[in-house]
Amino acid sequence: MSVHTSTASPKGRKYEDVLGGAREIFLRDGFEGASVDDIARAAGVSKATLYSYFSDKRELFREVTRVECERMAETTLARIDFNAPPREVFTTAAHSLTRFLLSNFSLQMFRTCVAEAARFPELGQAFYQNGPEMGRARMVVYLKLAIERGQLHDVDPDMIAEQFSELCRARLWSRAIFGVQTSFSEVEIDEVANHAVETVLARFAV
Structure with a gap:
């Protein structure tokens, strides 16, 4: 599909x-x-x-952001079987999202957008639209299917997607964005991703 x-x-x-x-x-x-x-x-x-x-540097920045986020989304979606059980789908999505959030590209683009927010708010808007917003929209497509199949409770899919994304930021992302920790083991990443999956399933799975 x-x-x-x-x-x-x-x-x-x-x-x-x-x-x-x-x-x-x-x-x-x-x-x-x-x-x-x-x-x-x-x-x-x-x-x-x-x-x-x-035409200018801002347009170029927006396109770099779009292409990179699109590449991440395409790679993740290629791994996901939308007919698979929720645990499998959430697990694949959580591991991909957590790794992307901790990637050098994601961290640097986020810092850049925050630093330039007052002068060039459109940079942050572009990053949000091509990153978090695009990821949320694509997750919502799956969530609606899972709700229709009776695999998840009939709760606002937009809220589920938002909360799932925030769970993938737990512990490691704040350390990364403030430079407290600059490298992360597979064990640390897996722990965050797996906890995100267990939490969202405990709350929303039927």
Whole structure:
């Protein structure tokens, strides 16, 4: 059963090179510190080529965020059988989400959006729409199916999705975002993900 449609639109190798260069520089220097010159250099293209795809740095930042979050979502959805029991679906989703939340990309983009929130609120809005909001919407598709099948209680699926996401942030994410801990073992990640699954099943599973 198809539950999503990729929004990616292939535009050629140079376009991908620009995104790759921008990703590298944004992660290294943040939004304000990233220069178009550095992005073009990292991408191996001219500034004219870069501007032929993107009108400004903000548009480029939004596209890098969209593509990366879309890639994570597609990878996760490819692993999920939406006809499987809730435990199996939640377990796959929890492990994927927890790892993504702790990834260097996710952490750096979050820090950048918070740092620039006052001057460029659209950056945070773009990250939210392409990350948490997109993930929530896709989880809701599954939750509605599970509720219809009588596998989950008939509770607001949006709320279930929001709470599930927050459970995957327990313990490790706050340590990561504040730099208290910079690396995490598989055991630590599995513990958070498994507790998220058990908690949501205890509350919502029939």
